[in-house]
Amino acid sequence: MKVAVLMGGWSAEREVSLTSGRGIAAACRSLGHDTVEIDMGRDVAQRLTEAAPDVVFNALHGTPGEDGTVQGLMDLLGLTYTHSGLTTSAIAIDKELTKALLVPAGVPMPRGKLVASESLFTADPLPRPYVLKPVNEGSSVGVAIVTGESNYGHPIRRDVPGPWTEFATLLAEPFIAGKELTVAVLGDEALAVTELQTAQGFYDYEAKYTDGLTRHICPAELPAEVEAACLAHALTAHRVLGCRGTSRSDFRWDPAQGLAGLFLLEVNTQPGMTPLSLVPEQARYRGISYEQLVGRLIDMAIADAAIDKAGGGRA
Template identity: 40%
Template structure:
């Protein structure tokens, strides 16, 4: 099969995407496929230049703006995408995960992995996602959103409905970029200022201290949950991508009833957001109560990422996982 692996892009998660993409390229070539590398910010990457994409690994802070990047519409002219049987989307955040590139591929008639434009856009918007979770009786934490241009919010409402501490984060961003835990009301303004660097909407959400968990979905199956234990603070970009900062346990040491309930919530969230193929649904278990945080339509796919860990617990190795995701491709 001819497969174009789309990676990189211009979001704050570019380096994470490049790491995912390179792992996928290697795995699919091992499975005998003809695989092309496409950096959606630069275009087709010849095999002899692939090693230059990520020479120093993923840094512990998101990269800055990328100059001279392609506009997404220019991807329609990339021969390797047009000729592919399937486009494997190894993109995270931005146009790669918000449905923009999915819509373009639909117009081009190219099949691709993961969710379509509608599901991708819904899941990327945490505010819309949480409204749908609430309507589908998937428990989620109370929240409010401050929007551009002035990012106004009512401090009294925040204190009464959400309380302190709370979490402030971009509403449409991933990899815990721009996230702050706010302990007191006088810290709220600076946290909103930080989050607005990454998005036109900022979410202010109740902070629940508890066990951080995630459930991968592959096709119509919920995988074993993974527990995430940061050694210090919250599970932010620094904790995710700095070696040794976080411990992972899979399957998570939980009672069977909790696992079954969380997997049921994950599948319900997957369906209500109109997702397909695969995804990862994040939870927190606080005082014996599960809360759904968000859905990731294109979760990290390095060999040590959370979804591959969960698949491995089911006896599905990394190359086989990549193969299965390709087989689930729609479009």
């Protein structure tokens, strides 16, 4: 087949997307596919049309590749593509919309509230410690933990760099002490639970994509009921949101509270595919090589497109 690997773009996660895309392109070639790499620019519609691929492997991270924008464009162009569609992507990248669907479905998520960044300079929205995060970003971009010392010693002020200077509105949530956990779903199966232990105390963007800063324990050493709950909640989130191909759900678990201390934080519909990424790692644990993972995602996209064509639409 002819496969176009769509990567790069202009989001804060551009470099990670390029790394994912190059690995995916190499895997596609090893599988025998005629592969073209497209670093997304404003001419993406023209380049995709000229490439005329049988399938587009969407390796974009962040906006506009993960929020439904590119998905809608590819729908208009009549292209088959990997991962989730427009509606699912738009909902999953919005943390408040995600909660509105998942909490009624029985998935525990931390209570929070939207706050104007300007209000943070005069009062705390929640008792400390709490977390501030953008509503529509992934990979922990722009996340700050506000402690008694204020964001690891950096005060919240107009003249201090932080998400309050980059985003007009932020989501404030209680800080959940304990372990960082994540679960990948492939197709309709939750693969494993991985615990992430970071040298800097928080699994932020730097910790995710800098070799040596985070230790991955796969499978995580957890009580059986907590492991089962993580797998079940990730699969419920994948199904309720209508995810396709693969997704990754991130959790925090406070062992002092037992099962009541487990909370899903967010669902990623375009998980990373870099050498440090968690979906390929969990796939390897389950006996699926990187090339096989890429091949499965392409096969799923083609199968989903056939279903959509028969049913008249894509979620």
